[in-house]
Amino acid sequence: MPRPARVSPERILAAAAVEFAAHGYAGAGVDRIARRARVNKAMLYYHFRSKQGLYRALLRDTFGRAADRLRASAATGTTPAEQLDLVIVGIAAFIQQHRHFAAIMLREIAERGAHLDAETLAALAALPRIVAAIIQRGVDEKAFRPVHPLAAYFSMLAPMVMYLAGAPIRERLSAEHFGGGPMLDHDAFVRYIQDSTRRALDLHARPTR
């Protein structure tokens, strides 16, 4: 009895994730979001002030969940190398659980962060910070060679986001242009990223040039 009938905002956010991921900020329709959430459009404007307000609320929520997930993943590891392995599978799992996260990130990058306010930027900044802290510790403990943490961060995050988000295009390509070739499955790709990340940071590997 305490709650009157508050089911709307969560459903609206979920519907907004689908719509913004599918059509982008400009292409998204507030009408479609409301219909998908089984909520009246005026109700949507009542909870969130505008299309922009809804979009930003969604991004803050999504980035916050992602950061929580990465921190939890890292916490279960002991050595920095282990932690990076765990963070990598954590990222992959998060993207799979929030199928629209990747598309939203890709679009926001392409739009030069046009819709990000200071609060959303702060939530986003947590992600590279978590990874950078692990790498820095590895460098300090002489387990990793000294690399720029941001370079390593992009090298593990970007391929996974693009690979997972690019699956639909890849399937059309493999049918028409790479017929019959052995397809790359999800788990194998995640292991490749783990391996190449370890190799990139390995202190003892001989120089390659």
Next chain:
Amino acid sequence: MPRPARVSPERILAAAAVEFAAHGYAGAGVDRIARRARVNKAMLYYHFRSKQGLYRALLRDTFGRAADRLRASAATGTTPAEQLDLVIVGIAAFIQQHRHFAAIMLREIAERGAHLDAETLAALAALPRIVAAIIQRGVDEKAFRPVHPLAAYFSMLAPMVMYLAGAPIRERLSAEHFGGGPMLDHDAFVRYIQDSTRRALDLHARPTR
């Protein structure tokens, strides 16, 4: 004197690249494209049939130029490892010369290739094929360890696209959240991708686990 006044289509394509990169397919305004190209809107519809026709013509053109560039880069190398180094700098240079290529690619991935027709897909497929051929040759010559070529392709392309396209967001972040930290410059990042690619493919590196 020979040419009557044919300057339009190229200018339209260039203007469309800016507009589509900045606002996405749905967000792009045909009015703005026409104005930026200093061409009448009706003229634009005369040369290209529709907004979609213009968009596809732009993508085919851009992917075609990228493939030409990669082939030219690879041709100047001798060993597969050398060729990959050259391809990596070729990709980086291409993105810098066509500043909007990265954003358009990112958006198209996010939109699940919704605007790609068969012809555009064929032009896109050339890119992974060029890289895969180099890697396959390296594996055949026992210079590389056997990896899935597509995994390696994504691991070199994705970070560069995302890093270069993400520069605007990164600058806002570094100012507000990573104040004073040593910034990662472009050339250093390209070298990191070259290094990590070599390390990932290195046949003789000891196993890391």
Next chain:
DNA sequence: GTCTATACTTCGATAGAC
């Protein structure tokens, strides 16, 4: 081939009743 003017549609946002 090039321009002006406009028809037609879609969509974000709000007013106002309940």
Next chain:
DNA sequence: GTCTATCGAAGTATAGAC
């Protein structure tokens, strides 16, 4: 808090003169 009805802006596309 929830709904219906609608306004006003913006945008794609075309008709038709030159």
